[in-house]
Ligand SMILES: Nc1nc2c(ncn2[C@@H]2O[C@H](COP(=O)(O)OP(=O)(O)O)[C@@H](O)[C@H]2O)c(=O)[nH]1
């Protein structure tokens with residue numbers, strides 16, 4: 001299950017870092033009475049038993065000053081946009097322009113949020129402010145003090161904020177209990193030693209959750225599987241890199257898709273990818289393509305995104321293409337409109353919200369978007385087959 005990211009925002013010195021320390025019970029975030037102690041967003045994981053796995057993100061004050069302060073505010077705003085929920089920390093009944101800006105930011109992105117009046121031991125929450133927040137923002141405000149914490153009330157409020165996140169199944173709407181799923185996972189030089197990669201493990205778990213059965217094999221064993229057993233799988237899922245070879249070996253009546261397409265649908269903006277991917281065949285000389293990697297430490301993704309897809313695209317289109325590569329959540333240097341196409345990685349290390357928010361400005365600007373798996377499928381001529389199992393269901 002994805003972790004729920006909760007951003008803690010507010011003015012300097014309201015006690016944001018103290019609040020995180022109070023929740024997790026250790027001195028992870030640096031606390032001080034010098035305004036501006038927290039600079040870059042700091043993340044801390046915490047398990048709320050029976051509720052969710054949470055990552056708290058401590059941010060710099062939204063009222064930070066100076067040139068560096070402006071940069072920090074920028075990072076805080078980025079952290080807010082990428083979070084699933086937010087806690088706005090205020091104190092001394094101060095609720096002004098900055099807080100209003102944050103509240104409208106939360107509301108704009110549809111984030112659930114909680115307002116916390118901290119340092120209530122120094123100055124209790126005024127009834128008039130509670131009333132204003134209720135009537136103007138339809139939000140509750142919780143009085144709190146990290147010095148005399150009522151932890152139970154706080155955790156209850158956080159649990160409510162997070163809710164019990166619904167866990168969507170990867171394959172749930174295309175498989176039925178009792179079905180047999182064939183998973184093709186090459187063990188090549190890119191495979192990690194002694195284990196499977198996360199998407200494969202997640203898929204196996206999903207198949208078990210759906211009371212289906214799976215057979216896992218490498219591409220080389222496909223012919224043996226079909227000659228040695230009479231079994232006809234109900235669905236086959238393959239690593240997208242070997243899609244071409246696998247597609248030829250698996251009988252056409254067996255629905256076939258790829259891990260990355262399943263995850264694109266689970267996490268990314270599948271409908272837009274389906275629309276955007278065919279644009280590959282309309283690329284022109286001089287077109288610029290943005291390769292968006294969501295993390296900066298996955299060697300095999302890096303290889304696919306930086307080497308394989310660009311060279312395949314050049315070969316497939318026969319055009320002179322320019323590529324920009326952006327890793328992690330780095331800023332995109334050019335305006336989106338400079339790009340003829342944007343190709344996003346599978347996003348296995350980021351949340352669905354992070355992935356969607358990252359691409360939304362490009363979609364708004366009308367730029368075609370695709371992802372690694374869908375682009376590979378297109379160039380291998382198996383796009384239709386790989387997306388067919390999901391067509392008519394893509395608006396999940
Ligand atoms: N009296 C009182 N002081 C607090 C409380 N929470 C934090 N502080 C103090 O307020 C100062 C700023 O806290 P900090 O967590 O660094 O604030 P941040 O800038 O919002 O991260 C520190 O000196 C804290 O010890 C509280 O509930 N009551």
Ligand SMILES: [Mg+2]
Nearest residue numbers: 016017037038
């Ligand atoms: Mg701080």
